[in-house]
Amino acid sequence: MTNLTVPSNAVMPEPDGHQTPLQRYTSLPGWARWSSAAAIGILLLTIVQAISSGDITVLTDAGTAGGMLRFAVPIMLAGLGGLFSERAGVVNIGLEGMMILGTWFGAWGTINFGSPWAGLISGLVGGALGGLLHAVATVTFNVDHIVSGVAINIIAPGLTRFLSDQMSIKTEEALDVGDSPSFPFKWEGGSVTQSPRAGGLPKIDVPIIGGNDGLLTDLEDAEIFFLSDLAGVLNGFVTQVSLFTIIAYALVPLSAWALWKTRVGLRMRICGERPEAGESLGVNIYLHKYMGVVISGAMAGLAGAFIAMELSNIYREGQTTGRGFIGLAALIFGNWRPVGVMLGSLLFGYPFVLALRDGDQLGTRALLLVVSIVLIGVFVSSIRKRKKTDAIIAGVLASGTLLWWALTDSAPDWLPNTMPYATVLLVLVFMSQNLRPPAADGQPYRKGGR
Amino acid sequence: MKSAAFRRVMLSIGAPVAAVVFAVTLSSIVLLLAGSNPVTAYGDMLENASRLETFVDIINRATPLYISAVAAAIGFRMNLFNIGVEGQYLLAAFFAAVVGGAVSLPPVLHVTLILVVAMSVGAGYAGFAGVLKVSRGINEVIATIMLNFIAVGGIIAWLVREFQDDTGATNSGTTPIPESGRLPNLNGVLEIFTREVSKGRELTSVLLIAIVVGVAYYLFINRTRVGFDFRASGFNPLAARAGGVPPKKMIMYAMLLSGACAGLVGMVEILSESFKYDQSFVRGLGFGGIAVALLGRNSPGGIAIAALLFGFLDSSSGILQITGSASPEIVVIMQGIIVLAAVVAYEVVSRIKQRDEASAAAAATERTTNAELEGATS
Numbered sequence: 001m002t003n004l005t006v007p008s009n010a011v012m013p014e015p016d017g018h019q020t021p022l023q024r025y026t027s028l029p030g031w032a033r034w035s036s037a038a039a040i041g042i043l044l045l046t047i048v049q050a051i052s053s054g055d056i057t058v059l060t061d062a063g064t065a066g067g068m069l070r071f072a073v074p075i076m077l078a079g080l081g082g083l084f085s086e087r088a089g090v091v092n093i094g095l096e097g098m099m100i101l102g103t104w105f106g107a108w109g110t111i112n113f114g115s116p117w118a119g120l121i122s123g124l125v126g127g128a129l130g131g132l133l134h135a136v137a138t139v140t141f142n143v144d145h146i147v148s149g150v151a152i153n154i155i156a157p158g159l160t161r162f163l164s165d166q167m168s169i170k171t172e173e174a175l176d177v178g179d180s181p182s183f184p185f186k187w188e189g190g191s192v193t194q195s196p197r198a199g200g201l202p203k204i205d206v207p208i209i210g211g212n213d214g215l216l217t218d219l220e221d222a223e224i225f226f227l228s229d230l231a232g233v234l235n236g237f238v239t240q241v242s243l244f245t246i247i248a249y250a251l252v253p254l255s256a257w258a259l260w261k262t263r264v265g266l267r268m269r270i271c272g273e274r275p276e277a278g279e280s281l282g283v284n285i286y287l288h289k290y291m292g293v294v295i296s297g298a299m300a301g302l303a304g305a306f307i308a309m310e311l312s313n314i315y316r317e318g319q320t321t322g323r324g325f326i327g328l329a330a331l332i333f334g335n336w337r338p339v340g341v342m343l344g345s346l347l348f349g350y351p352f353v354l355a356l357r358d359g360d361q362l363g364t365r366a367l368l369l370v371v372s373i374v375l376i377g378v379f380v381s382s383i384r385k386r387k388k389t390d391a392i393i394a395g396v397l398a399s400g401t402l403l404w405w406a407l408t409d410s411a412p413d414w415l416p417n418t419m420p421y422a423t424v425l426l427v428l429v430f431m432s433q434n435l436r437p438p439a440a441d442g443q444p445y446r447k448g449g450r
Numbered sequence: 451m452k453s454a455a456f457r458r459v460m461l462s463i464g465a466p467v468a469a470v471v472f473a474v475t476l477s478s479i480v481l482l483l484a485g486s487n488p489v490t491a492y493g494d495m496l497e498n499a500s501r502l503e504t505f506v507d508i509i510n511r512a513t514p515l516y517i518s519a520v521a522a523a524i525g526f527r528m529n530l531f532n533i534g535v536e537g538q539y540l541l542a543a544f545f546a547a548v549v550g551g552a553v554s555l556p557p558v559l560h561v562t563l564i565l566v567v568a569m570s571v572g573a574g575y576a577g578f579a580g581v582l583k584v585s586r587g588i589n590e591v592i593a594t595i596m597l598n599f600i601a602v603g604g605i606i607a608w609l610v611r612e613f614q615d616d617t618g619a620t621n622s623g624t625t626p627i628p629e630s631g632r633l634p635n636l637n638g639v640l641e642i643f644t645r646e647v648s649k650g651r652e653l654t655s656v657l658l659i660a661i662v663v664g665v666a667y668y669l670f671i672n673r674t675r676v677g678f679d680f681r682a683s684g685f686n687p688l689a690a691r692a693g694g695v696p697p698k699k700m701i702m703y704a705m706l707l708s709g710a711c712a713g714l715v716g717m718v719e720i721l722s723e724s725f726k727y728d729q730s731f732v733r734g735l736g737f738g739g740i741a742v743a744l745l746g747r748n749s750p751g752g753i754a755i756a757a758l759l760f761g762f763l764d765s766s767s768g769i770l771q772i773t774g775s776a777s778p779e780i781v782v783i784m785q786g787i788i789v790l791a792a793v794v795a796y797e798v799v800s801r802i803k804q805r806d807e808a809s810a811a812a813a814a815t816e817r818t819t820n821a822e823l824e825g826a827t828s
Binding site: 093133136137141142143144146147148150151152153154155156157158159161162165166192321322325328329332389412414415417418420421422424425428429 | 588591593598599600607741778785786790793
C-alpha cells in the first residue's frame, strides 16, 4: 500500500556552529512559531492590500476572517477524522463520502426533528455509519483501504440521492395512498437534489471584545495601519460565532488529549505504528482500529452537517466539493497532528472564503502578489538549504505569479474557484519532505500475522 | 485434482455472483421499505432490457464506462490510484472538440487527429500528477482529485468561453465538428442480424475503439515486458524494485497510459453524439469507470461484463421513472452495493484460495517427505 507521503532528506546541519535565523526560528516552541507565522501572514496581506489598486479590504476584514474560521471547519473536521483513522493505521479516502452522508443526515435531522442539535447528532451518526462500513471492509475483510474508500465515495452520493427522492415524493399523494407506508418523514419543498431550508446552531459574541459594540470593532474602525487589520481578523473570530464552530474547534485539543493522553488513544496509535507489538501486549487491535475508523466517520459526518447547516443552510447535492480530500491534505500538512491539521485547514479554508466574498476578483489578484512573495521566501530559504529543485520550482512559480499580477487589473472569474485546489497542490509541492506518517498506515493487518 | 480446479473456477465466478445476489436482496429490502414492489420493478427493468433499442442504449452507455474502467485499471494493476480519470477525460474531450471543430481534413485523418489530441491531453494531464508523485512525493489520489477540480472549474470554465461557437448564446459550446470528423453509426451492421433499430437510437462506432482498447490492454498486461513489470510492481513493489524494475519510471508509464486511455472516454459524445463540448457534456464517467474497474477485477473481460451491467442499470433508471414502479435512484444504490459487496467478496475468495494453496502445498510436502523417508528405510 502506498503511504500518503514519501519522507526523505532530513534537514542538513549547518557546517559551522552558528545558528541561521531559520534554525533559530525552528527551535522556537510550536505555538510561538505558528503565531509569529500567522502575524507575518496578516502583515503581508495588509501590505499587499494597502499597495493594491482599488480600495480593497476583503483580504483581512472581519467578514473574511470569520469566513475563514467557518470555512476551515469542514476541512478541519475531515482532517481530524483522517487523523483518528490513520493513527489507527487505516487510510480513509472515503472521508468525502462520509461527509456527503453528513450533509444529508445533518439537514434531515434538523428538518424532521426541528432542532439543529438533532441535525448535528444525526449528521454525526450518518458519517459514523459510513465509517463503520469502511471499518468492516478494511479491518474485518482486509479490503485494500483505498479501494474501500473509493467504493464508499461512490455509494454515498447514490444513497443520499435515493433518500432525497424518497423524502421529496409529493407529500399529499404519499399520505393519501394507504399501501405506501414509506419513510416516516417528508421534505416539503425539497427535491431530489436539495432539501428545504435547514438552519444552524445559535450564534454568540464573545463578551466585551467581540460583537458590534465590542472593543475589536472600535479598533477596527479606528483605521490604524496593520493594528486595525489585525483587529479585523480577530474580530471575525469572536463575533457571531456559531456554537457548532466552537464545538468544532474544541475538538482539536480534545482529539490531541484523547489520542496522546489516554490509554485508549495510545492503543489506537499503536494500531497505526506497530500493531504486532500491540497484539503481543494484549491490545485488541481490531477493536481499536474499528474505534479509530468509526470516530473518523463521525468527524467527517460532523463536517458534512456543518456544510449543510452552517455554510449553506440547505442540503444540496455535490456541496462537499472535494473538501474531504482537502482535509486529507490538511492532515499531511499538519504532519498527522491535531494542531497542524487545524492550521492547515485555516490555510486551505481561506481561498474558499475569498472565492465567495471577492465578487470583483480584485482581492484574488492581490492574493497573487501574496502568493508570489511567499514563493520568493520559499525560493530564498531553498537556496540557503541548498535544495536546488525546490529553488527552481519556487523561482519559476514566483516569477509567473508576479508577472500575472503585474499584467492584469483583476483576476479572471474562474480563478477564485480554482484557488483552493491550486493552493493545496502548491503547498504539498513544498511540504512533502520531513513528514512522518504513522508507520503502519495503510498496511493490512491480520491477527497473529496470518 | 479435477475437483480442486473446479473449486477454483467456482470461487472465481462465485464472488461476483454472490455480490450481485447480495445487492439484489439488499435493494429489494430497500424497495420494500420505500413502499415499492421489487418484483414489478425488476420485471419492468428486464422487460425493457429485452428490447433492441434498449440493447443499443446499454451498449452506448457501457462503451465509455468500459474505456474509463480500463484507464483506472491500468493504474490499479500496480496499486496506483488514478482517481483523476474524470478531469482527464473532460479536459481531453474539450480540447479534442476545439481542435476537431477548427480544422477541416479528409474523414479518416480528421477522426485520427481528434483521437490523437484527446489521448495526448489525457496523458499529459495524468502525467502531471505522475510527475508530482515521483518528484515531490505527493499522493496521487489527492493530486488527481485537486487536478479534477482545476480542470473543470478552472481550465475548462475559462477556455470554454474563449472557444465559444456563438458568443451570443448562453450554452452554445464549442464549434461543432464537421461531418468529416464524425463517426458513422453501426446500426447497419446490427440490422444485418436483427430488425431495424427505431426511435432514433444509433449504435456508436466508438464501441470498436473500446474493443481495440480492451484487446490492447489485454495484450499489454499479459504479453509485454512492461506489462509484466506493471503486475510485478503491483504484487510486490520491493521485489520488483530488487528485480530491476525502476519504480518511478513505472509510475510515469502507468499514469501516461492511464491518462491516454482516459482521453478516449469522452469520444462517444464527441464523435457520435453531440459533436461538441458544452455545459451539458456528460459528467461522472470517470468515477463510474472506477466502480466498473473494481467490479471487473481489472481484467479486460471482467470489466466488459461489469460495464454492461452498469450500462443496463443506468438504462433501467429511465424505465422506472416512466412506469413509476420504483424510484429511479434505486439503480445508483444497486451499483454502489454491488461494488462494495464485490470488493469484499473478492477479498474473501482470495483468502480462501490462499488457504487452499497453503494446504495443498503442505500436503504435497508431506507426501514427498514421506516418500523420501520410505525410500531411505527400504
